[in-house]
Amino acid sequence: MYEFLSENSLYVVMVIVVVIWAGFFFYLFRLDRKLHKIEEQR
Amino acid sequence: MKTMRAVWAIFLKDVRSEVRTRYAVNALLMFVITTLAVIMFSLAGEVISASAQAGILWVVMFFAAMSGLSRSFVSEEERGTTFTLQLCSGPLGVYFGKLLFNIVLVILLNIVIVLLYLITMDQFVISQPGLFWLVIFLGSLGLAASTTIIAAIIAKASSKGTLFPVLSFPILLPLLMAGIDATKLAVEDNVWDAAWPNLQILGAYIVVVITASYMLFDYVWKD
Amino acid sequence: MKSTSSWWKYLLLVWIAVWSAVGIILPIAGNLADLAYLKQVNAPGEIRIKVDIDHSQPAEFDREEGMFVFQGTDAGGRKATFYIPSKPEGFDRATSLLVEARYDEERHGVRVCQVVDVDPGLTLPYIPGLEERARIIFFHVPMAWMTVIAFLVSMWYGIAYLRKHDLEDDMKSANAAGLGLLFCLLATITGSIWAKFNWGSFWNWDPRETSIFVLLLIYGAFFALRSAIEVEEKRARLSAVYTILAFVTVPFFIFIMPRILPGLHPGSADDTSSGPVMSAGGLNAVMRVILYSLLAGFIALFAWLMNIRNRVSRLLVRTDFEA
Numbered sequence: 001m002y003e004f005l006s007e008n009s010l011y012v013v014m015v016i017v018v019v020i021w022a023g024f025f026f027y028l029f030r031l032d033r034k035l036h037k038i039e040e041q042r
Numbered sequence: 043m044k045t046m047r048a049v050w051a052i053f054l055k056d057v058r059s060e061v062r063t064r065y066a067v068n069a070l071l072m073f074v075i076t077t078l079a080v081i082m083f084s085l086a087g088e089v090i091s092a093s094a095q096a097g098i099l100w101v102v103m104f105f106a107a108m109s110g111l112s113r114s115f116v117s118e119e120e121r122g123t124t125f126t127l128q129l130c131s132g133p134l135g136v137y138f139g140k141l142l143f144n145i146v147l148v149i150l151l152n153i154v155i156v157l158l159y160l161i162t163m164d165q166f167v168i169s170q171p172g173l174f175w176l177v178i179f180l181g182s183l184g185l186a187a188s189t190t191i192i193a194a195i196i197a198k199a200s201s202k203g204t205l206f207p208v209l210s211f212p213i214l215l216p217l218l219m220a221g222i223d224a225t226k227l228a229v230e231d232n233v234w235d236a237a238w239p240n241l242q243i244l245g246a247y248i249v250v251v252i253t254a255s256y257m258l259f260d261y262v263w264k265d
Numbered sequence: 266m267k268s269t270s271s272w273w274k275y276l277l278l279v280w281i282a283v284w285s286a287v288g289i290i291l292p293i294a295g296n297l298a299d300l301a302y303l304k305q306v307n308a309p310g311e312i313r314i315k316v317d318i319d320h321s322q323p324a325e326f327d328r329e330e331g332m333f334v335f336q337g338t339d340a341g342g343r344k345a346t347f348y349i350p351s352k353p354e355g356f357d358r359a360t361s362l363l364v365e366a367r368y369d370e371e372r373h374g375v376r377v378c379q380v381v382d383v384d385p386g387l388t389l390p391y392i393p394g395l396e397e398r399a400r401i402i403f404f405h406v407p408m409a410w411m412t413v414i415a416f417l418v419s420m421w422y423g424i425a426y427l428r429k430h431d432l433e434d435d436m437k438s439a440n441a442a443g444l445g446l447l448f449c450l451l452a453t454i455t456g457s458i459w460a461k462f463n464w465g466s467f468w469n470w471d472p473r474e475t476s477i478f479v480l481l482l483i484y485g486a487f488f489a490l491r492s493a494i495e496v497e498e499k500r501a502r503l504s505a506v507y508t509i510l511a512f513v514t515v516p517f518f519i520f521i522m523p524r525i526l527p528g529l530h531p532g533s534a535d536d537t538s539s540g541p542v543m544s545a546g547g548l549n550a551v552m553r554v555i556l557y558s559l560l561a562g563f564i565a566l567f568a569w570l571m572n573i574r575n576r577v578s579r580l581l582v583r584t585d586f587e588a
Contacts, residue, residue, distance in 0.1 A: 005462060009397040012462050013289060016404055016455040023451040034577055041584045191510060195503050199493040208489050212482040213514050254513045258506045261427055
């Protein structure tokens, strides 16, 4: 894995982009949970 | 003039209550001695580099300040004297009085720490005493300046003890980094020029923190 | 708040997707100066270079060498003789080529090993030692800037609270800080993945890494402080004071320390080599356009997420009130 990434450095950039989108997805996911809780309270 | 008198009065009040209880002095002295003892045990005569020596010295100074200075506003809150202080003096008088007391306390504390460090650590030799003591002095001012306002903030929060280092550390990090670097240079016998950027950072840090605290203290102090 | 028009949200999605794709797809191409540099540091290897074909001297087949020979000029105006085993398709009509090439000691020319593209269009500059990893600038740098921008927004609403004592401002301040924490984590993670492959370890305590670490600590301390105070007004007041206090000391890290201390990031005190990456004047125009476009995209994304988060917070306050 490490060797593959260090030889194909473009994939390091790909991993980084995936990490960023995963971060935003995680944030949206938590927001979703929060909204769900509010809906249940009503 | 009135504020100056209030500053002085609050400073004297803190000194008197300190002399009476000797809380800070006793606890801090024991803290410093135990910390240094632990360091000496773990080093066991090992020869360490100048940067590690400077680092250890600052670690002791940082944690001593963390354990001693959080009391300054918490004690007022605990004894229920906050309201009396608010009646007796304006926020500026309180802030600068506490700041003055903390500065004196930290400077004395750091002098004791450095002396004990010199006695217990044979390899610790100060090559540039002028620069070294200037750095310790500026470092003490910075430590006192930033911990005073943070102590005022945490006095209003629950879980005061743990919160104090958590809030202080990020704010203090510029000071610690510049202080450690300058101390290392003073120990390694460098010319003053090498330490000049660090001294500038220390000086600017003190000015910035005290100015900001002066402007913000009102919001923290009034309920 | 009532505006439910969402055309700009679709635009935003397309905008970020397109600029990200551009940042990843555009080929990296060096020039003859890069080849000369590699020869100078005794690391002769194949790199991609872009070359304009000089058609005034038609390419000839050299029987002795068994290769075609043509003259070419690079973006910097340097000229060289190129040796290529066979003409690629469309060579005679092409104005430029993107080739894998190395410096040929025997012939004092450039030996083309492989033709990557004919008429490649826009390219990104080649930076020795970074290669494809140079593209990180488009994704990691906006994250780091957003961390600071979110912090600024948080402080802005903190100040607004201290002036007007409106709890709505405090809520916005906390939400901006929450997003700032997200950006800060992303900047730290992406940076350390990249550092592992470029500098050899995940964390090096380079001054700029220290500065993002401090930002992380400040965000952490901000939320620790907020969770320790129950009374809303008091919490709003004290956390606003803390953000301002942190903000006046943080510039020491972000703007002064990384520049006066030696370090690995571009723009450090001892940085002489990698000037082209970040120093404002030196950043290649194509890179700058992509970087700033993506930064603008992330700012808009921040605004949108912040808006959604604020609406959720308002709902939360209302349901608590009704319950």
